[in-house]
Amino acid sequence: MVEGLIGKKIGMTQIFDENGNAIPVTVIKAGPCTVIQKKSKDNDGYFALQLGFIEDKGVKKIKKPYVGHFKRANIPPVKILREFKFDETSDVKEGDQFFVDIFKPGEKVNVVGTSKGKGFAGVVKRWGFHGGKASHGSMFHRRPGSVGASAYPSRVVKGKKLPGHMGNERAMVKKLIVVQADKENNLLVVKGAVPGANGGYLLIKKVDFNVKFLDRTSKE
Amino acid sequence: MNLIDFVEEKEKKENLENFQVGDNVKVHVVIKEGEKERIQVFRGDVISKKGSNIGATFTVRKISFGIGVERIFPLHSKMIRKIEVMRKGKVKRAKLYYLRNLRGKAARLKEAR
Numbered sequence: 001m002v003e004g005l006i007g008k009k010i011g012m013t014q015i016f017d018e019n020g021n022a023i024p025v026t027v028i029k030a031g032p033c034t035v036i037q038k039k040s041k042d043n044d045g046y047f048a049l050q051l052g053f054i055e056d057k058g059v060k061k062i063k064k065p066y067v068g069h070f071k072r073a074n075i076p077p078v079k080i081l082r083e084f085k086f087d088e089t090s091d092v093k094e095g096d097q098f099f100v101d102i103f104k105p106g107e108k109v110n111v112v113g114t115s116k117g118k119g120f121a122g123v124v125k126r127w128g129f130h131g132g133k134a135s136h137g138s139m140f141h142r143r144p145g146s147v148g149a150s151a152y153p154s155r156v157v158k159g160k161k162l163p164g165h166m167g168n169e170r171a172m173v174k175k176l177i178v179v180q181a182d183k184e185n186n187l188l189v190v191k192g193a194v195p196g197a198n199g200g201y202l203l204i205k206k207v208d209f210n211v212k213f214l215d216r217t218s219k220e
Numbered sequence: 221m222n223l224i225d226f227v228e229e230k231e232k233k234e235n236l237e238n239f240q241v242g243d244n245v246k247v248h249v250v251i252k253e254g255e256k257e258r259i260q261v262f263r264g265d266v267i268s269k270k271g272s273n274i275g276a277t278f279t280v281r282k283i284s285f286g287i288g289v290e291r292i293f294p295l296h297s298k299m300i301r302k303i304e305v306m307r308k309g310k311v312k313r314a315k316l317y318y319l320r321n322l323r324g325k326a327a328r329l330k331e332a333r
Contacts, residue, residue: 010223014274015231019252020299027224185226 002098003085004205005031006053007188009113011198015179015189023191025179028111030100030188030204036073036081038094047213049086051098052078053201080201089212101183103204108175112203113195117168127161171195175207228274233296241266241316242309242329247280247293248302259301262291265309265329267316271295281319283327288320308332 007030014022037050052075062070062077070077073094086092103109123129123144132140144163148156173194180189194202239245247262264282267290271277276295281288293300310332319327 013224013228015227016294016296016298018298020250020297022294022297025227027227029223180227182226185223187223187226189227 001087001090001102002033002049002051002092003209003211004109004203005033005084005098005100005102006051006080006082007031007202007204008053008055009194009196009198009200009202010187012193023179024193025189025191026194028188028190028194028202028204029186030103031098031186032100033098034073034075034078035092035094035096035098036069036075036078038092039083047086047088047211048083049092050081050083053080053082054078054097082203084203084205085209085211087210087212099183100181100186100188103178103181103188103206105178105180107178108207109178109190110172110174110205110207111176111190111194112170112172112205113200115167115169115171115195116197118166120164121166122163123161126163126166129161231274231296236295237303237305239266239303239305240308241269241314242311242332243305244307244309244329245280246302246304246306247291247300248304249293250299250301263306264289264291265316265319267319268314269295281316 007028010027010029012024012026014024017023032054033051034054035049036052039046039048039050041047055078059077059079066077075095118125122142124131124142129142129144131142132138134141144161147160147162148154173192176190176192176194178188179191180187182189188204196202243266245263245266249260249262251258251260262280262282264280266278267281268279269276270279274296277292278295279290279292281290283289308331309329311329316329
């Protein structure tokens with residue numbers, strides 16, 4: 001088995017549970033994913049499965065170095081390639097496909113995505129500084145305040161929280177509960193929000209995934 | 221078909237009762253008390269219908285022991301067993317929030333004929 005799948009965020013909606021509560025959910029198009037390459041310790045120095053996310057819209061043009069890569073695996077080219085851990089004791093070959101049914105309702109997953117870009121943000125938005133008074137003669141509203149002091153240390157310490165670019169970076173939301181896994185339409189429904197805008201690519205990973213290795217010592 | 225509809229379509233109720241803002245309705249709501257289930261009826265005027273698809277809600281207002289009580293129900297909630305229309309109202313507004321400021325005889329709605 002494999003640790004997770006590549007997906008695409010479709011959007012959010014709500015569904016009702018058995019007690020009649022409305023729960024917020026995110027709909028993700030997860031998989032199908034094809035194994036493009038199986039990485040091994042001998043060849044690559046580590047174990048991983050390289051998965052390709054199969055989309056309805058194929059890829060028109062692929063970059064030249066990848067032509068041979070896809071030809072070797074004998075599958076149509078895909079846009080998104082990502083590596084996942086896998087269970088080495090299971091029989092996985094290049095060209096195998098994984099579907100959304102590797103996730104079961106009630107299971108917990110971590111979802112990785114690229115957060116929405118916020119542009120150049122100040123310290124109040126970016127770091128949660130409280131800011132100053134809005135009125136009563138205050139001239140200190142959303143500024144960062146003192147950054148380096150005078151005599152000591154008389155410099156700005158490294159890692160000081162200052163304004164700058166916010167968002168558009170890798171973000172992970174942990175332990176989201178799987179509500180539905182619909183293999184027919186390749187849809188995964190998780191409770192809560194996931195990073196990024198609708199249409200963004202995601203990695204969905206199992207929380208309880210143990211990597212098993214083949215026993216190599218016994219051969220020698 | 222949008223992919224999100226595959227999820228929403230399963231949750232939606234198929235045969236929705238046809239009621240409008242201004243109608244006097246009886247809403248049969250399931251109340252869960254531990255293991256037991258029973259049905260409670262909430263009767264009042266529909267003063268607002270909001271939203272679309274799975275997120276749609278409606279507000280019912282009644283006067284209980286002289287105090288105005290409003291409940292907002294999700295239209296597709298599984299806890300609503302039945303909505304009975306007792307009386308059709310004749311109104312000129314989509315939202316009847318003005319009823320909150322009226323008392324007694326003034327807060328009545330005309331019946332549609």
